Amino acid sequence: MKLTHTKAVFMMVAVTLMWSVAGVVTRHLQNAHSFEVTFWRSFFTMVSLLVILPAWQGRGVFRAMQWTSPAFWISGVCWSVMFTAYMVALTLTSVGNVLVTMSIGPLLTALLARVFIGHRIAPRTWGAIALAGLGIAYMFGSQVNVAAGNDGALLGSLVALCVPMAAAVNWTVVQRSQAHGEKIDLVPSLLVGAVLSTLLTLPLAYPFVATGPDLRLLAFLGLVQLAIPCIFSVISARVLKAPEVALLALLEVIFGILWAWLGANEVPSAEVLIGGALVIGALVGNEVLGWRSRVRQRCGPTPVAIRPSSLE
Structure with a gap:
């Protein structure tokens, strides 16, 4: 799938929109909580990918996986960390504390x-990263102050830090493999991440208490909130620079609040x-300035009119 830069940006916006539904969906769960939510979400993501990958890339997709590639396994482990660490952090500290910690993702990626x-x-990207980080910190600063006196807050923040660190490594691995001309399809590494996350959280999820409606909602999360958008995010990362991907991913916070x-x-x-408003302004400003820069590069330098000398 070949994308222009503009289409890749819109795809990442759609990705963040799908990622952001997790919070509102989990509000409607009846009995499932904590590690069981993480387990079932990862499990249904794994099942979804087992169906989507051969349907999209053919039955030979599993034989064609780059099992000997370090980049393939690094990306899979990163996805597993991202699938798991967010929920674990929420069991230890507040949502605001977790999100403030995750807001450093663009800086780590850059x-x-x-x-x-x-x-x-580009200076515009550094400025957008700083402005977006301030916006996220301002949104949840009061919640962080409340959690500051909690002994579990520090541990929760350290666990939450695994999410932006894993994301930064993942986007960098994806782009480094592309930059060095390696013909590696890192989309199947999502499956590795889902399998690892499922196996890791299985012992912690038992005994299962999820109801039938819970399982239907968690199946929705596995397919629509993780499997599909994560595939699209990897495809977008083939066109967008890693810091830009991480910056656009901050829209998940805004969409999550709206949901x-x-x-x-x-x-x-x-x-x-x-x-x-600060986050959205940073993202829009970064994209508008980048678009204007690309237009000027395509059009070339503006010709300067030569006026005849007054002595002629």
């Missing part, structure tokens, strides 16, 4: 891409609205 790939980070507002009657505070 630094890794600069060190290991040699990407030049909770519309679907669970959780009205956002003024701090959330102001912080969300």
